[in-house]
Amino acid sequence: MTTTVAGSCDTSPEGRAGLGRTTRAGLPVESRGIGLSPLSTNVTAVRAHASVLHLDLDAFFAAVEQRDKPSLRGKPVVVGGTGGRGVVSTASYEARAYGVRSAMSTREARARCPHAAYLSGRFEAYRSASAAVMAVLRDCSPLVEPLSLDEAFVDLAEAGLPDLEVPTVTALAEELRARVHEVTGGLTASVGVASSKFLAKIASDLRKPDGLVVVEPGTELALLRPLHVSVIPGVGPATVERLRRAGVHTVAELERISQEELVRLVGKAQGHSLFHLARAEDDRPVVPDRETKSVSVEGTYETDLTDRQQMSAIVTRQAGEVARRLKGNGLSGRTVSIKVRLYDFTTLSRSSTLPAPTDDPATIARLARTLLEDLDTSGGVRLLGVGVSGLADWIQEDLFAAAGDEPAEEAAQETPVDQRAEPDQAGARWRSATWAPGMDVVHAEHGRGWVWGSGRGVVTVRFETADTPPGPVRSFRADDPDLERWRPPEEEQPEAQ
DNA sequence: TCTGGGGTCCTAGGACCC
DNA sequence: TCTGGGGTCCTAGGACCC
Numbered sequence: 055m056t057t058t059v060a061g062s063c064d065t066s067p068e069g070r071a072g073l074g075r076t077t078r079a080g081l082p083v084e085s086r087g088i089g090l091s092p093l094s095t096n097v098t099a100v101r102a103h104a105s106v107l108h109l110d111l112d113a114f115f116a117a118v119e120q121r122d123k124p125s126l127r128g129k130p131v132v133v134g135g136t137g138g139r140g141v142v143s144t145a146s147y148e149a150r151a152y153g154v155r156s157a158m159s160t161r162e163a164r165a166r167c168p169h170a171a172y173l174s175g176r177f178e179a180y181r182s183a184s185a186a187v188m189a190v191l192r193d194c195s196p197l198v199e200p201l202s203l204d205e206a207f208v209d210l211a212e213a214g215l216p217d218l219e220v221p222t223v224t225a226l227a228e229e230l231r232a233r234v235h236e237v238t239g240g241l242t243a244s245v246g247v248a249s250s251k252f253l254a255k256i257a258s259d260l261r262k263p264d265g266l267v268v269v270e271p272g273t274e275l276a277l278l279r280p281l282h283v284s285v286i287p288g289v290g291p292a293t294v295e296r297l298r299r300a301g302v303h304t305v306a307e308l309e310r311i312s313q314e315e316l317v318r319l320v321g322k323a324q325g326h327s328l329f330h331l332a333r334a335e336d337d338r339p340v341v342p343d344r345e346t347k348s349v350s351v352e353g354t355y356e357t358d359l360t361d362r363q364q365m366s367a368i369v370t371r372q373a374g375e376v377a378r379r380l381k382g383n384g385l386s387g388r389t390v391s392i393k394v395r396l397y398d399f400t401t402l403s404r405s406s407t408l409p410a411p412t413d414d415p416a417t418i419a420r421l422a423r424t425l426l427e428d429l430d431t432s433g434g435v436r437l438l439g440v441g442v443s444g445l446a447d448w449i450q451e452d453l454f455a456a457a458g459d460e461p462a463e464e465a466a467q468e469t470p471v472d473q474r475a476e477p478d479q480a481g482a483r484w485r486s487a488t489w490a491p492g493m494d495v496v497h498a499e500h501g502r503g504w505v506w507g508s509g510r511g512v513v514t515v516r517f518e519t520a521d522t523p524p525g526p527v528r529s530f531r532a533d534d535p536d537l538e539r540w541r542p543p544e545e546e547q548p549e550a551q
Numbered sequence: 552t553c554t555g556g557g558g559t560c561c562t563a564g565g566a567c568c569c
Numbered sequence: 570t571c572t573g574g575g576g577t578c579c580t581a582g583g584a585c586c587c
Binding site: 556557558559560561562563564565566567568569 | 574575576577578579580581582583584585586587
């Protein structure tokens, strides 16, 4: 590391602009795969420089335990579910020597390594260590994309470096690893730097633990071709098996398959992705804050549940927890789902979509219980879960409170979905101007009329009945006192035309 | 007593609308 | 008159990631 590069870690206010960011929802980012989807249809420019960095903390949960408990250092440590149906979350390298792996059942881990320390995990400690690491990364570049507590991409093109040549980014990567070690009290990180997310992620895996690999631009394919297809993120057991049957094991072999054949083998989206990734084509940007899409709570029980009343009580409690987390992050959602895993591991899901978003525990619980009622659980249930998706950051209660109506969810729930209106000209205009990306037009019945709502701190309303054409669309900032006064009275009804 | 919990994304079929 | 295509939304299930 050189002084020049060390100094290039921008500590100016501008450089720290992203410090302390969370997702839009303010949720701690816990899990996000890089998957295969975000490749654009026409993958064109691959970066000319190795300016994407991927950092991965080594055996993160176990390493935090060893850091905080010196007696565990140098010994096998397994963090995960410790009950009869638990699985391994993280195994220290000492435990990996005995064949203990992530996602293995704790039962099997105990058989392989009986003398390891089995711990259930201290997520506050992990979150805190993670936050310190992310702060170091954001100190370096405003473009940091956390994938989970222990992983992130950093766009070095925004790091204010004098250049992006290999010696410069190598020195910066070493500096970052040293700073991570420093701020976490001794945790090590493996880092990959390359011309794309895909290659950076693969590179960070090559010299674990505590390693650094910088892929020199132009050498990507030479690095990739000999590797097994399973190194490609998004290629799991099912895809490996399909490819194996087609005689494909390595990336080099994958490269020889036509795009049409790949689509036939693994489907449209994954086929196109694999076709490009096999050629090291990946132009996905580093995206600093991605929006939360769903919130869920689930639990696996030590013995199978058979009592319907008990299941109903569990689902009610889980709905409350989901609602609490939604509310805590200013979110609400329209689709309520339940997940049921039967005694034989058959997994069922059922969902139902409300006309307007909710964060109300009673509404979510009621719907979840109704969905559960329609399932045959007589053989026993090992897992139950409740989730809400179709999230908006607009909460319907605001709108109803503004319209001076009774509690929202009753009316909302009774509004048949098939009465949902499409945006008219004015609605469409609002949609493009102020509506959150991906957010649907929502409405709910209000007296004899209709109320329309939007997010992003803006509420859009209009009055309409079965007998009259739609009234003018009015919009208010959510904190506008005029919104409180807005009513859909008779005199505001437009004349029939 | 095999097989967690929190997520993301994709697929496929049906409904519905234009 | 007959057949149809595209787009969007919803639901259920599955693959995958950490």
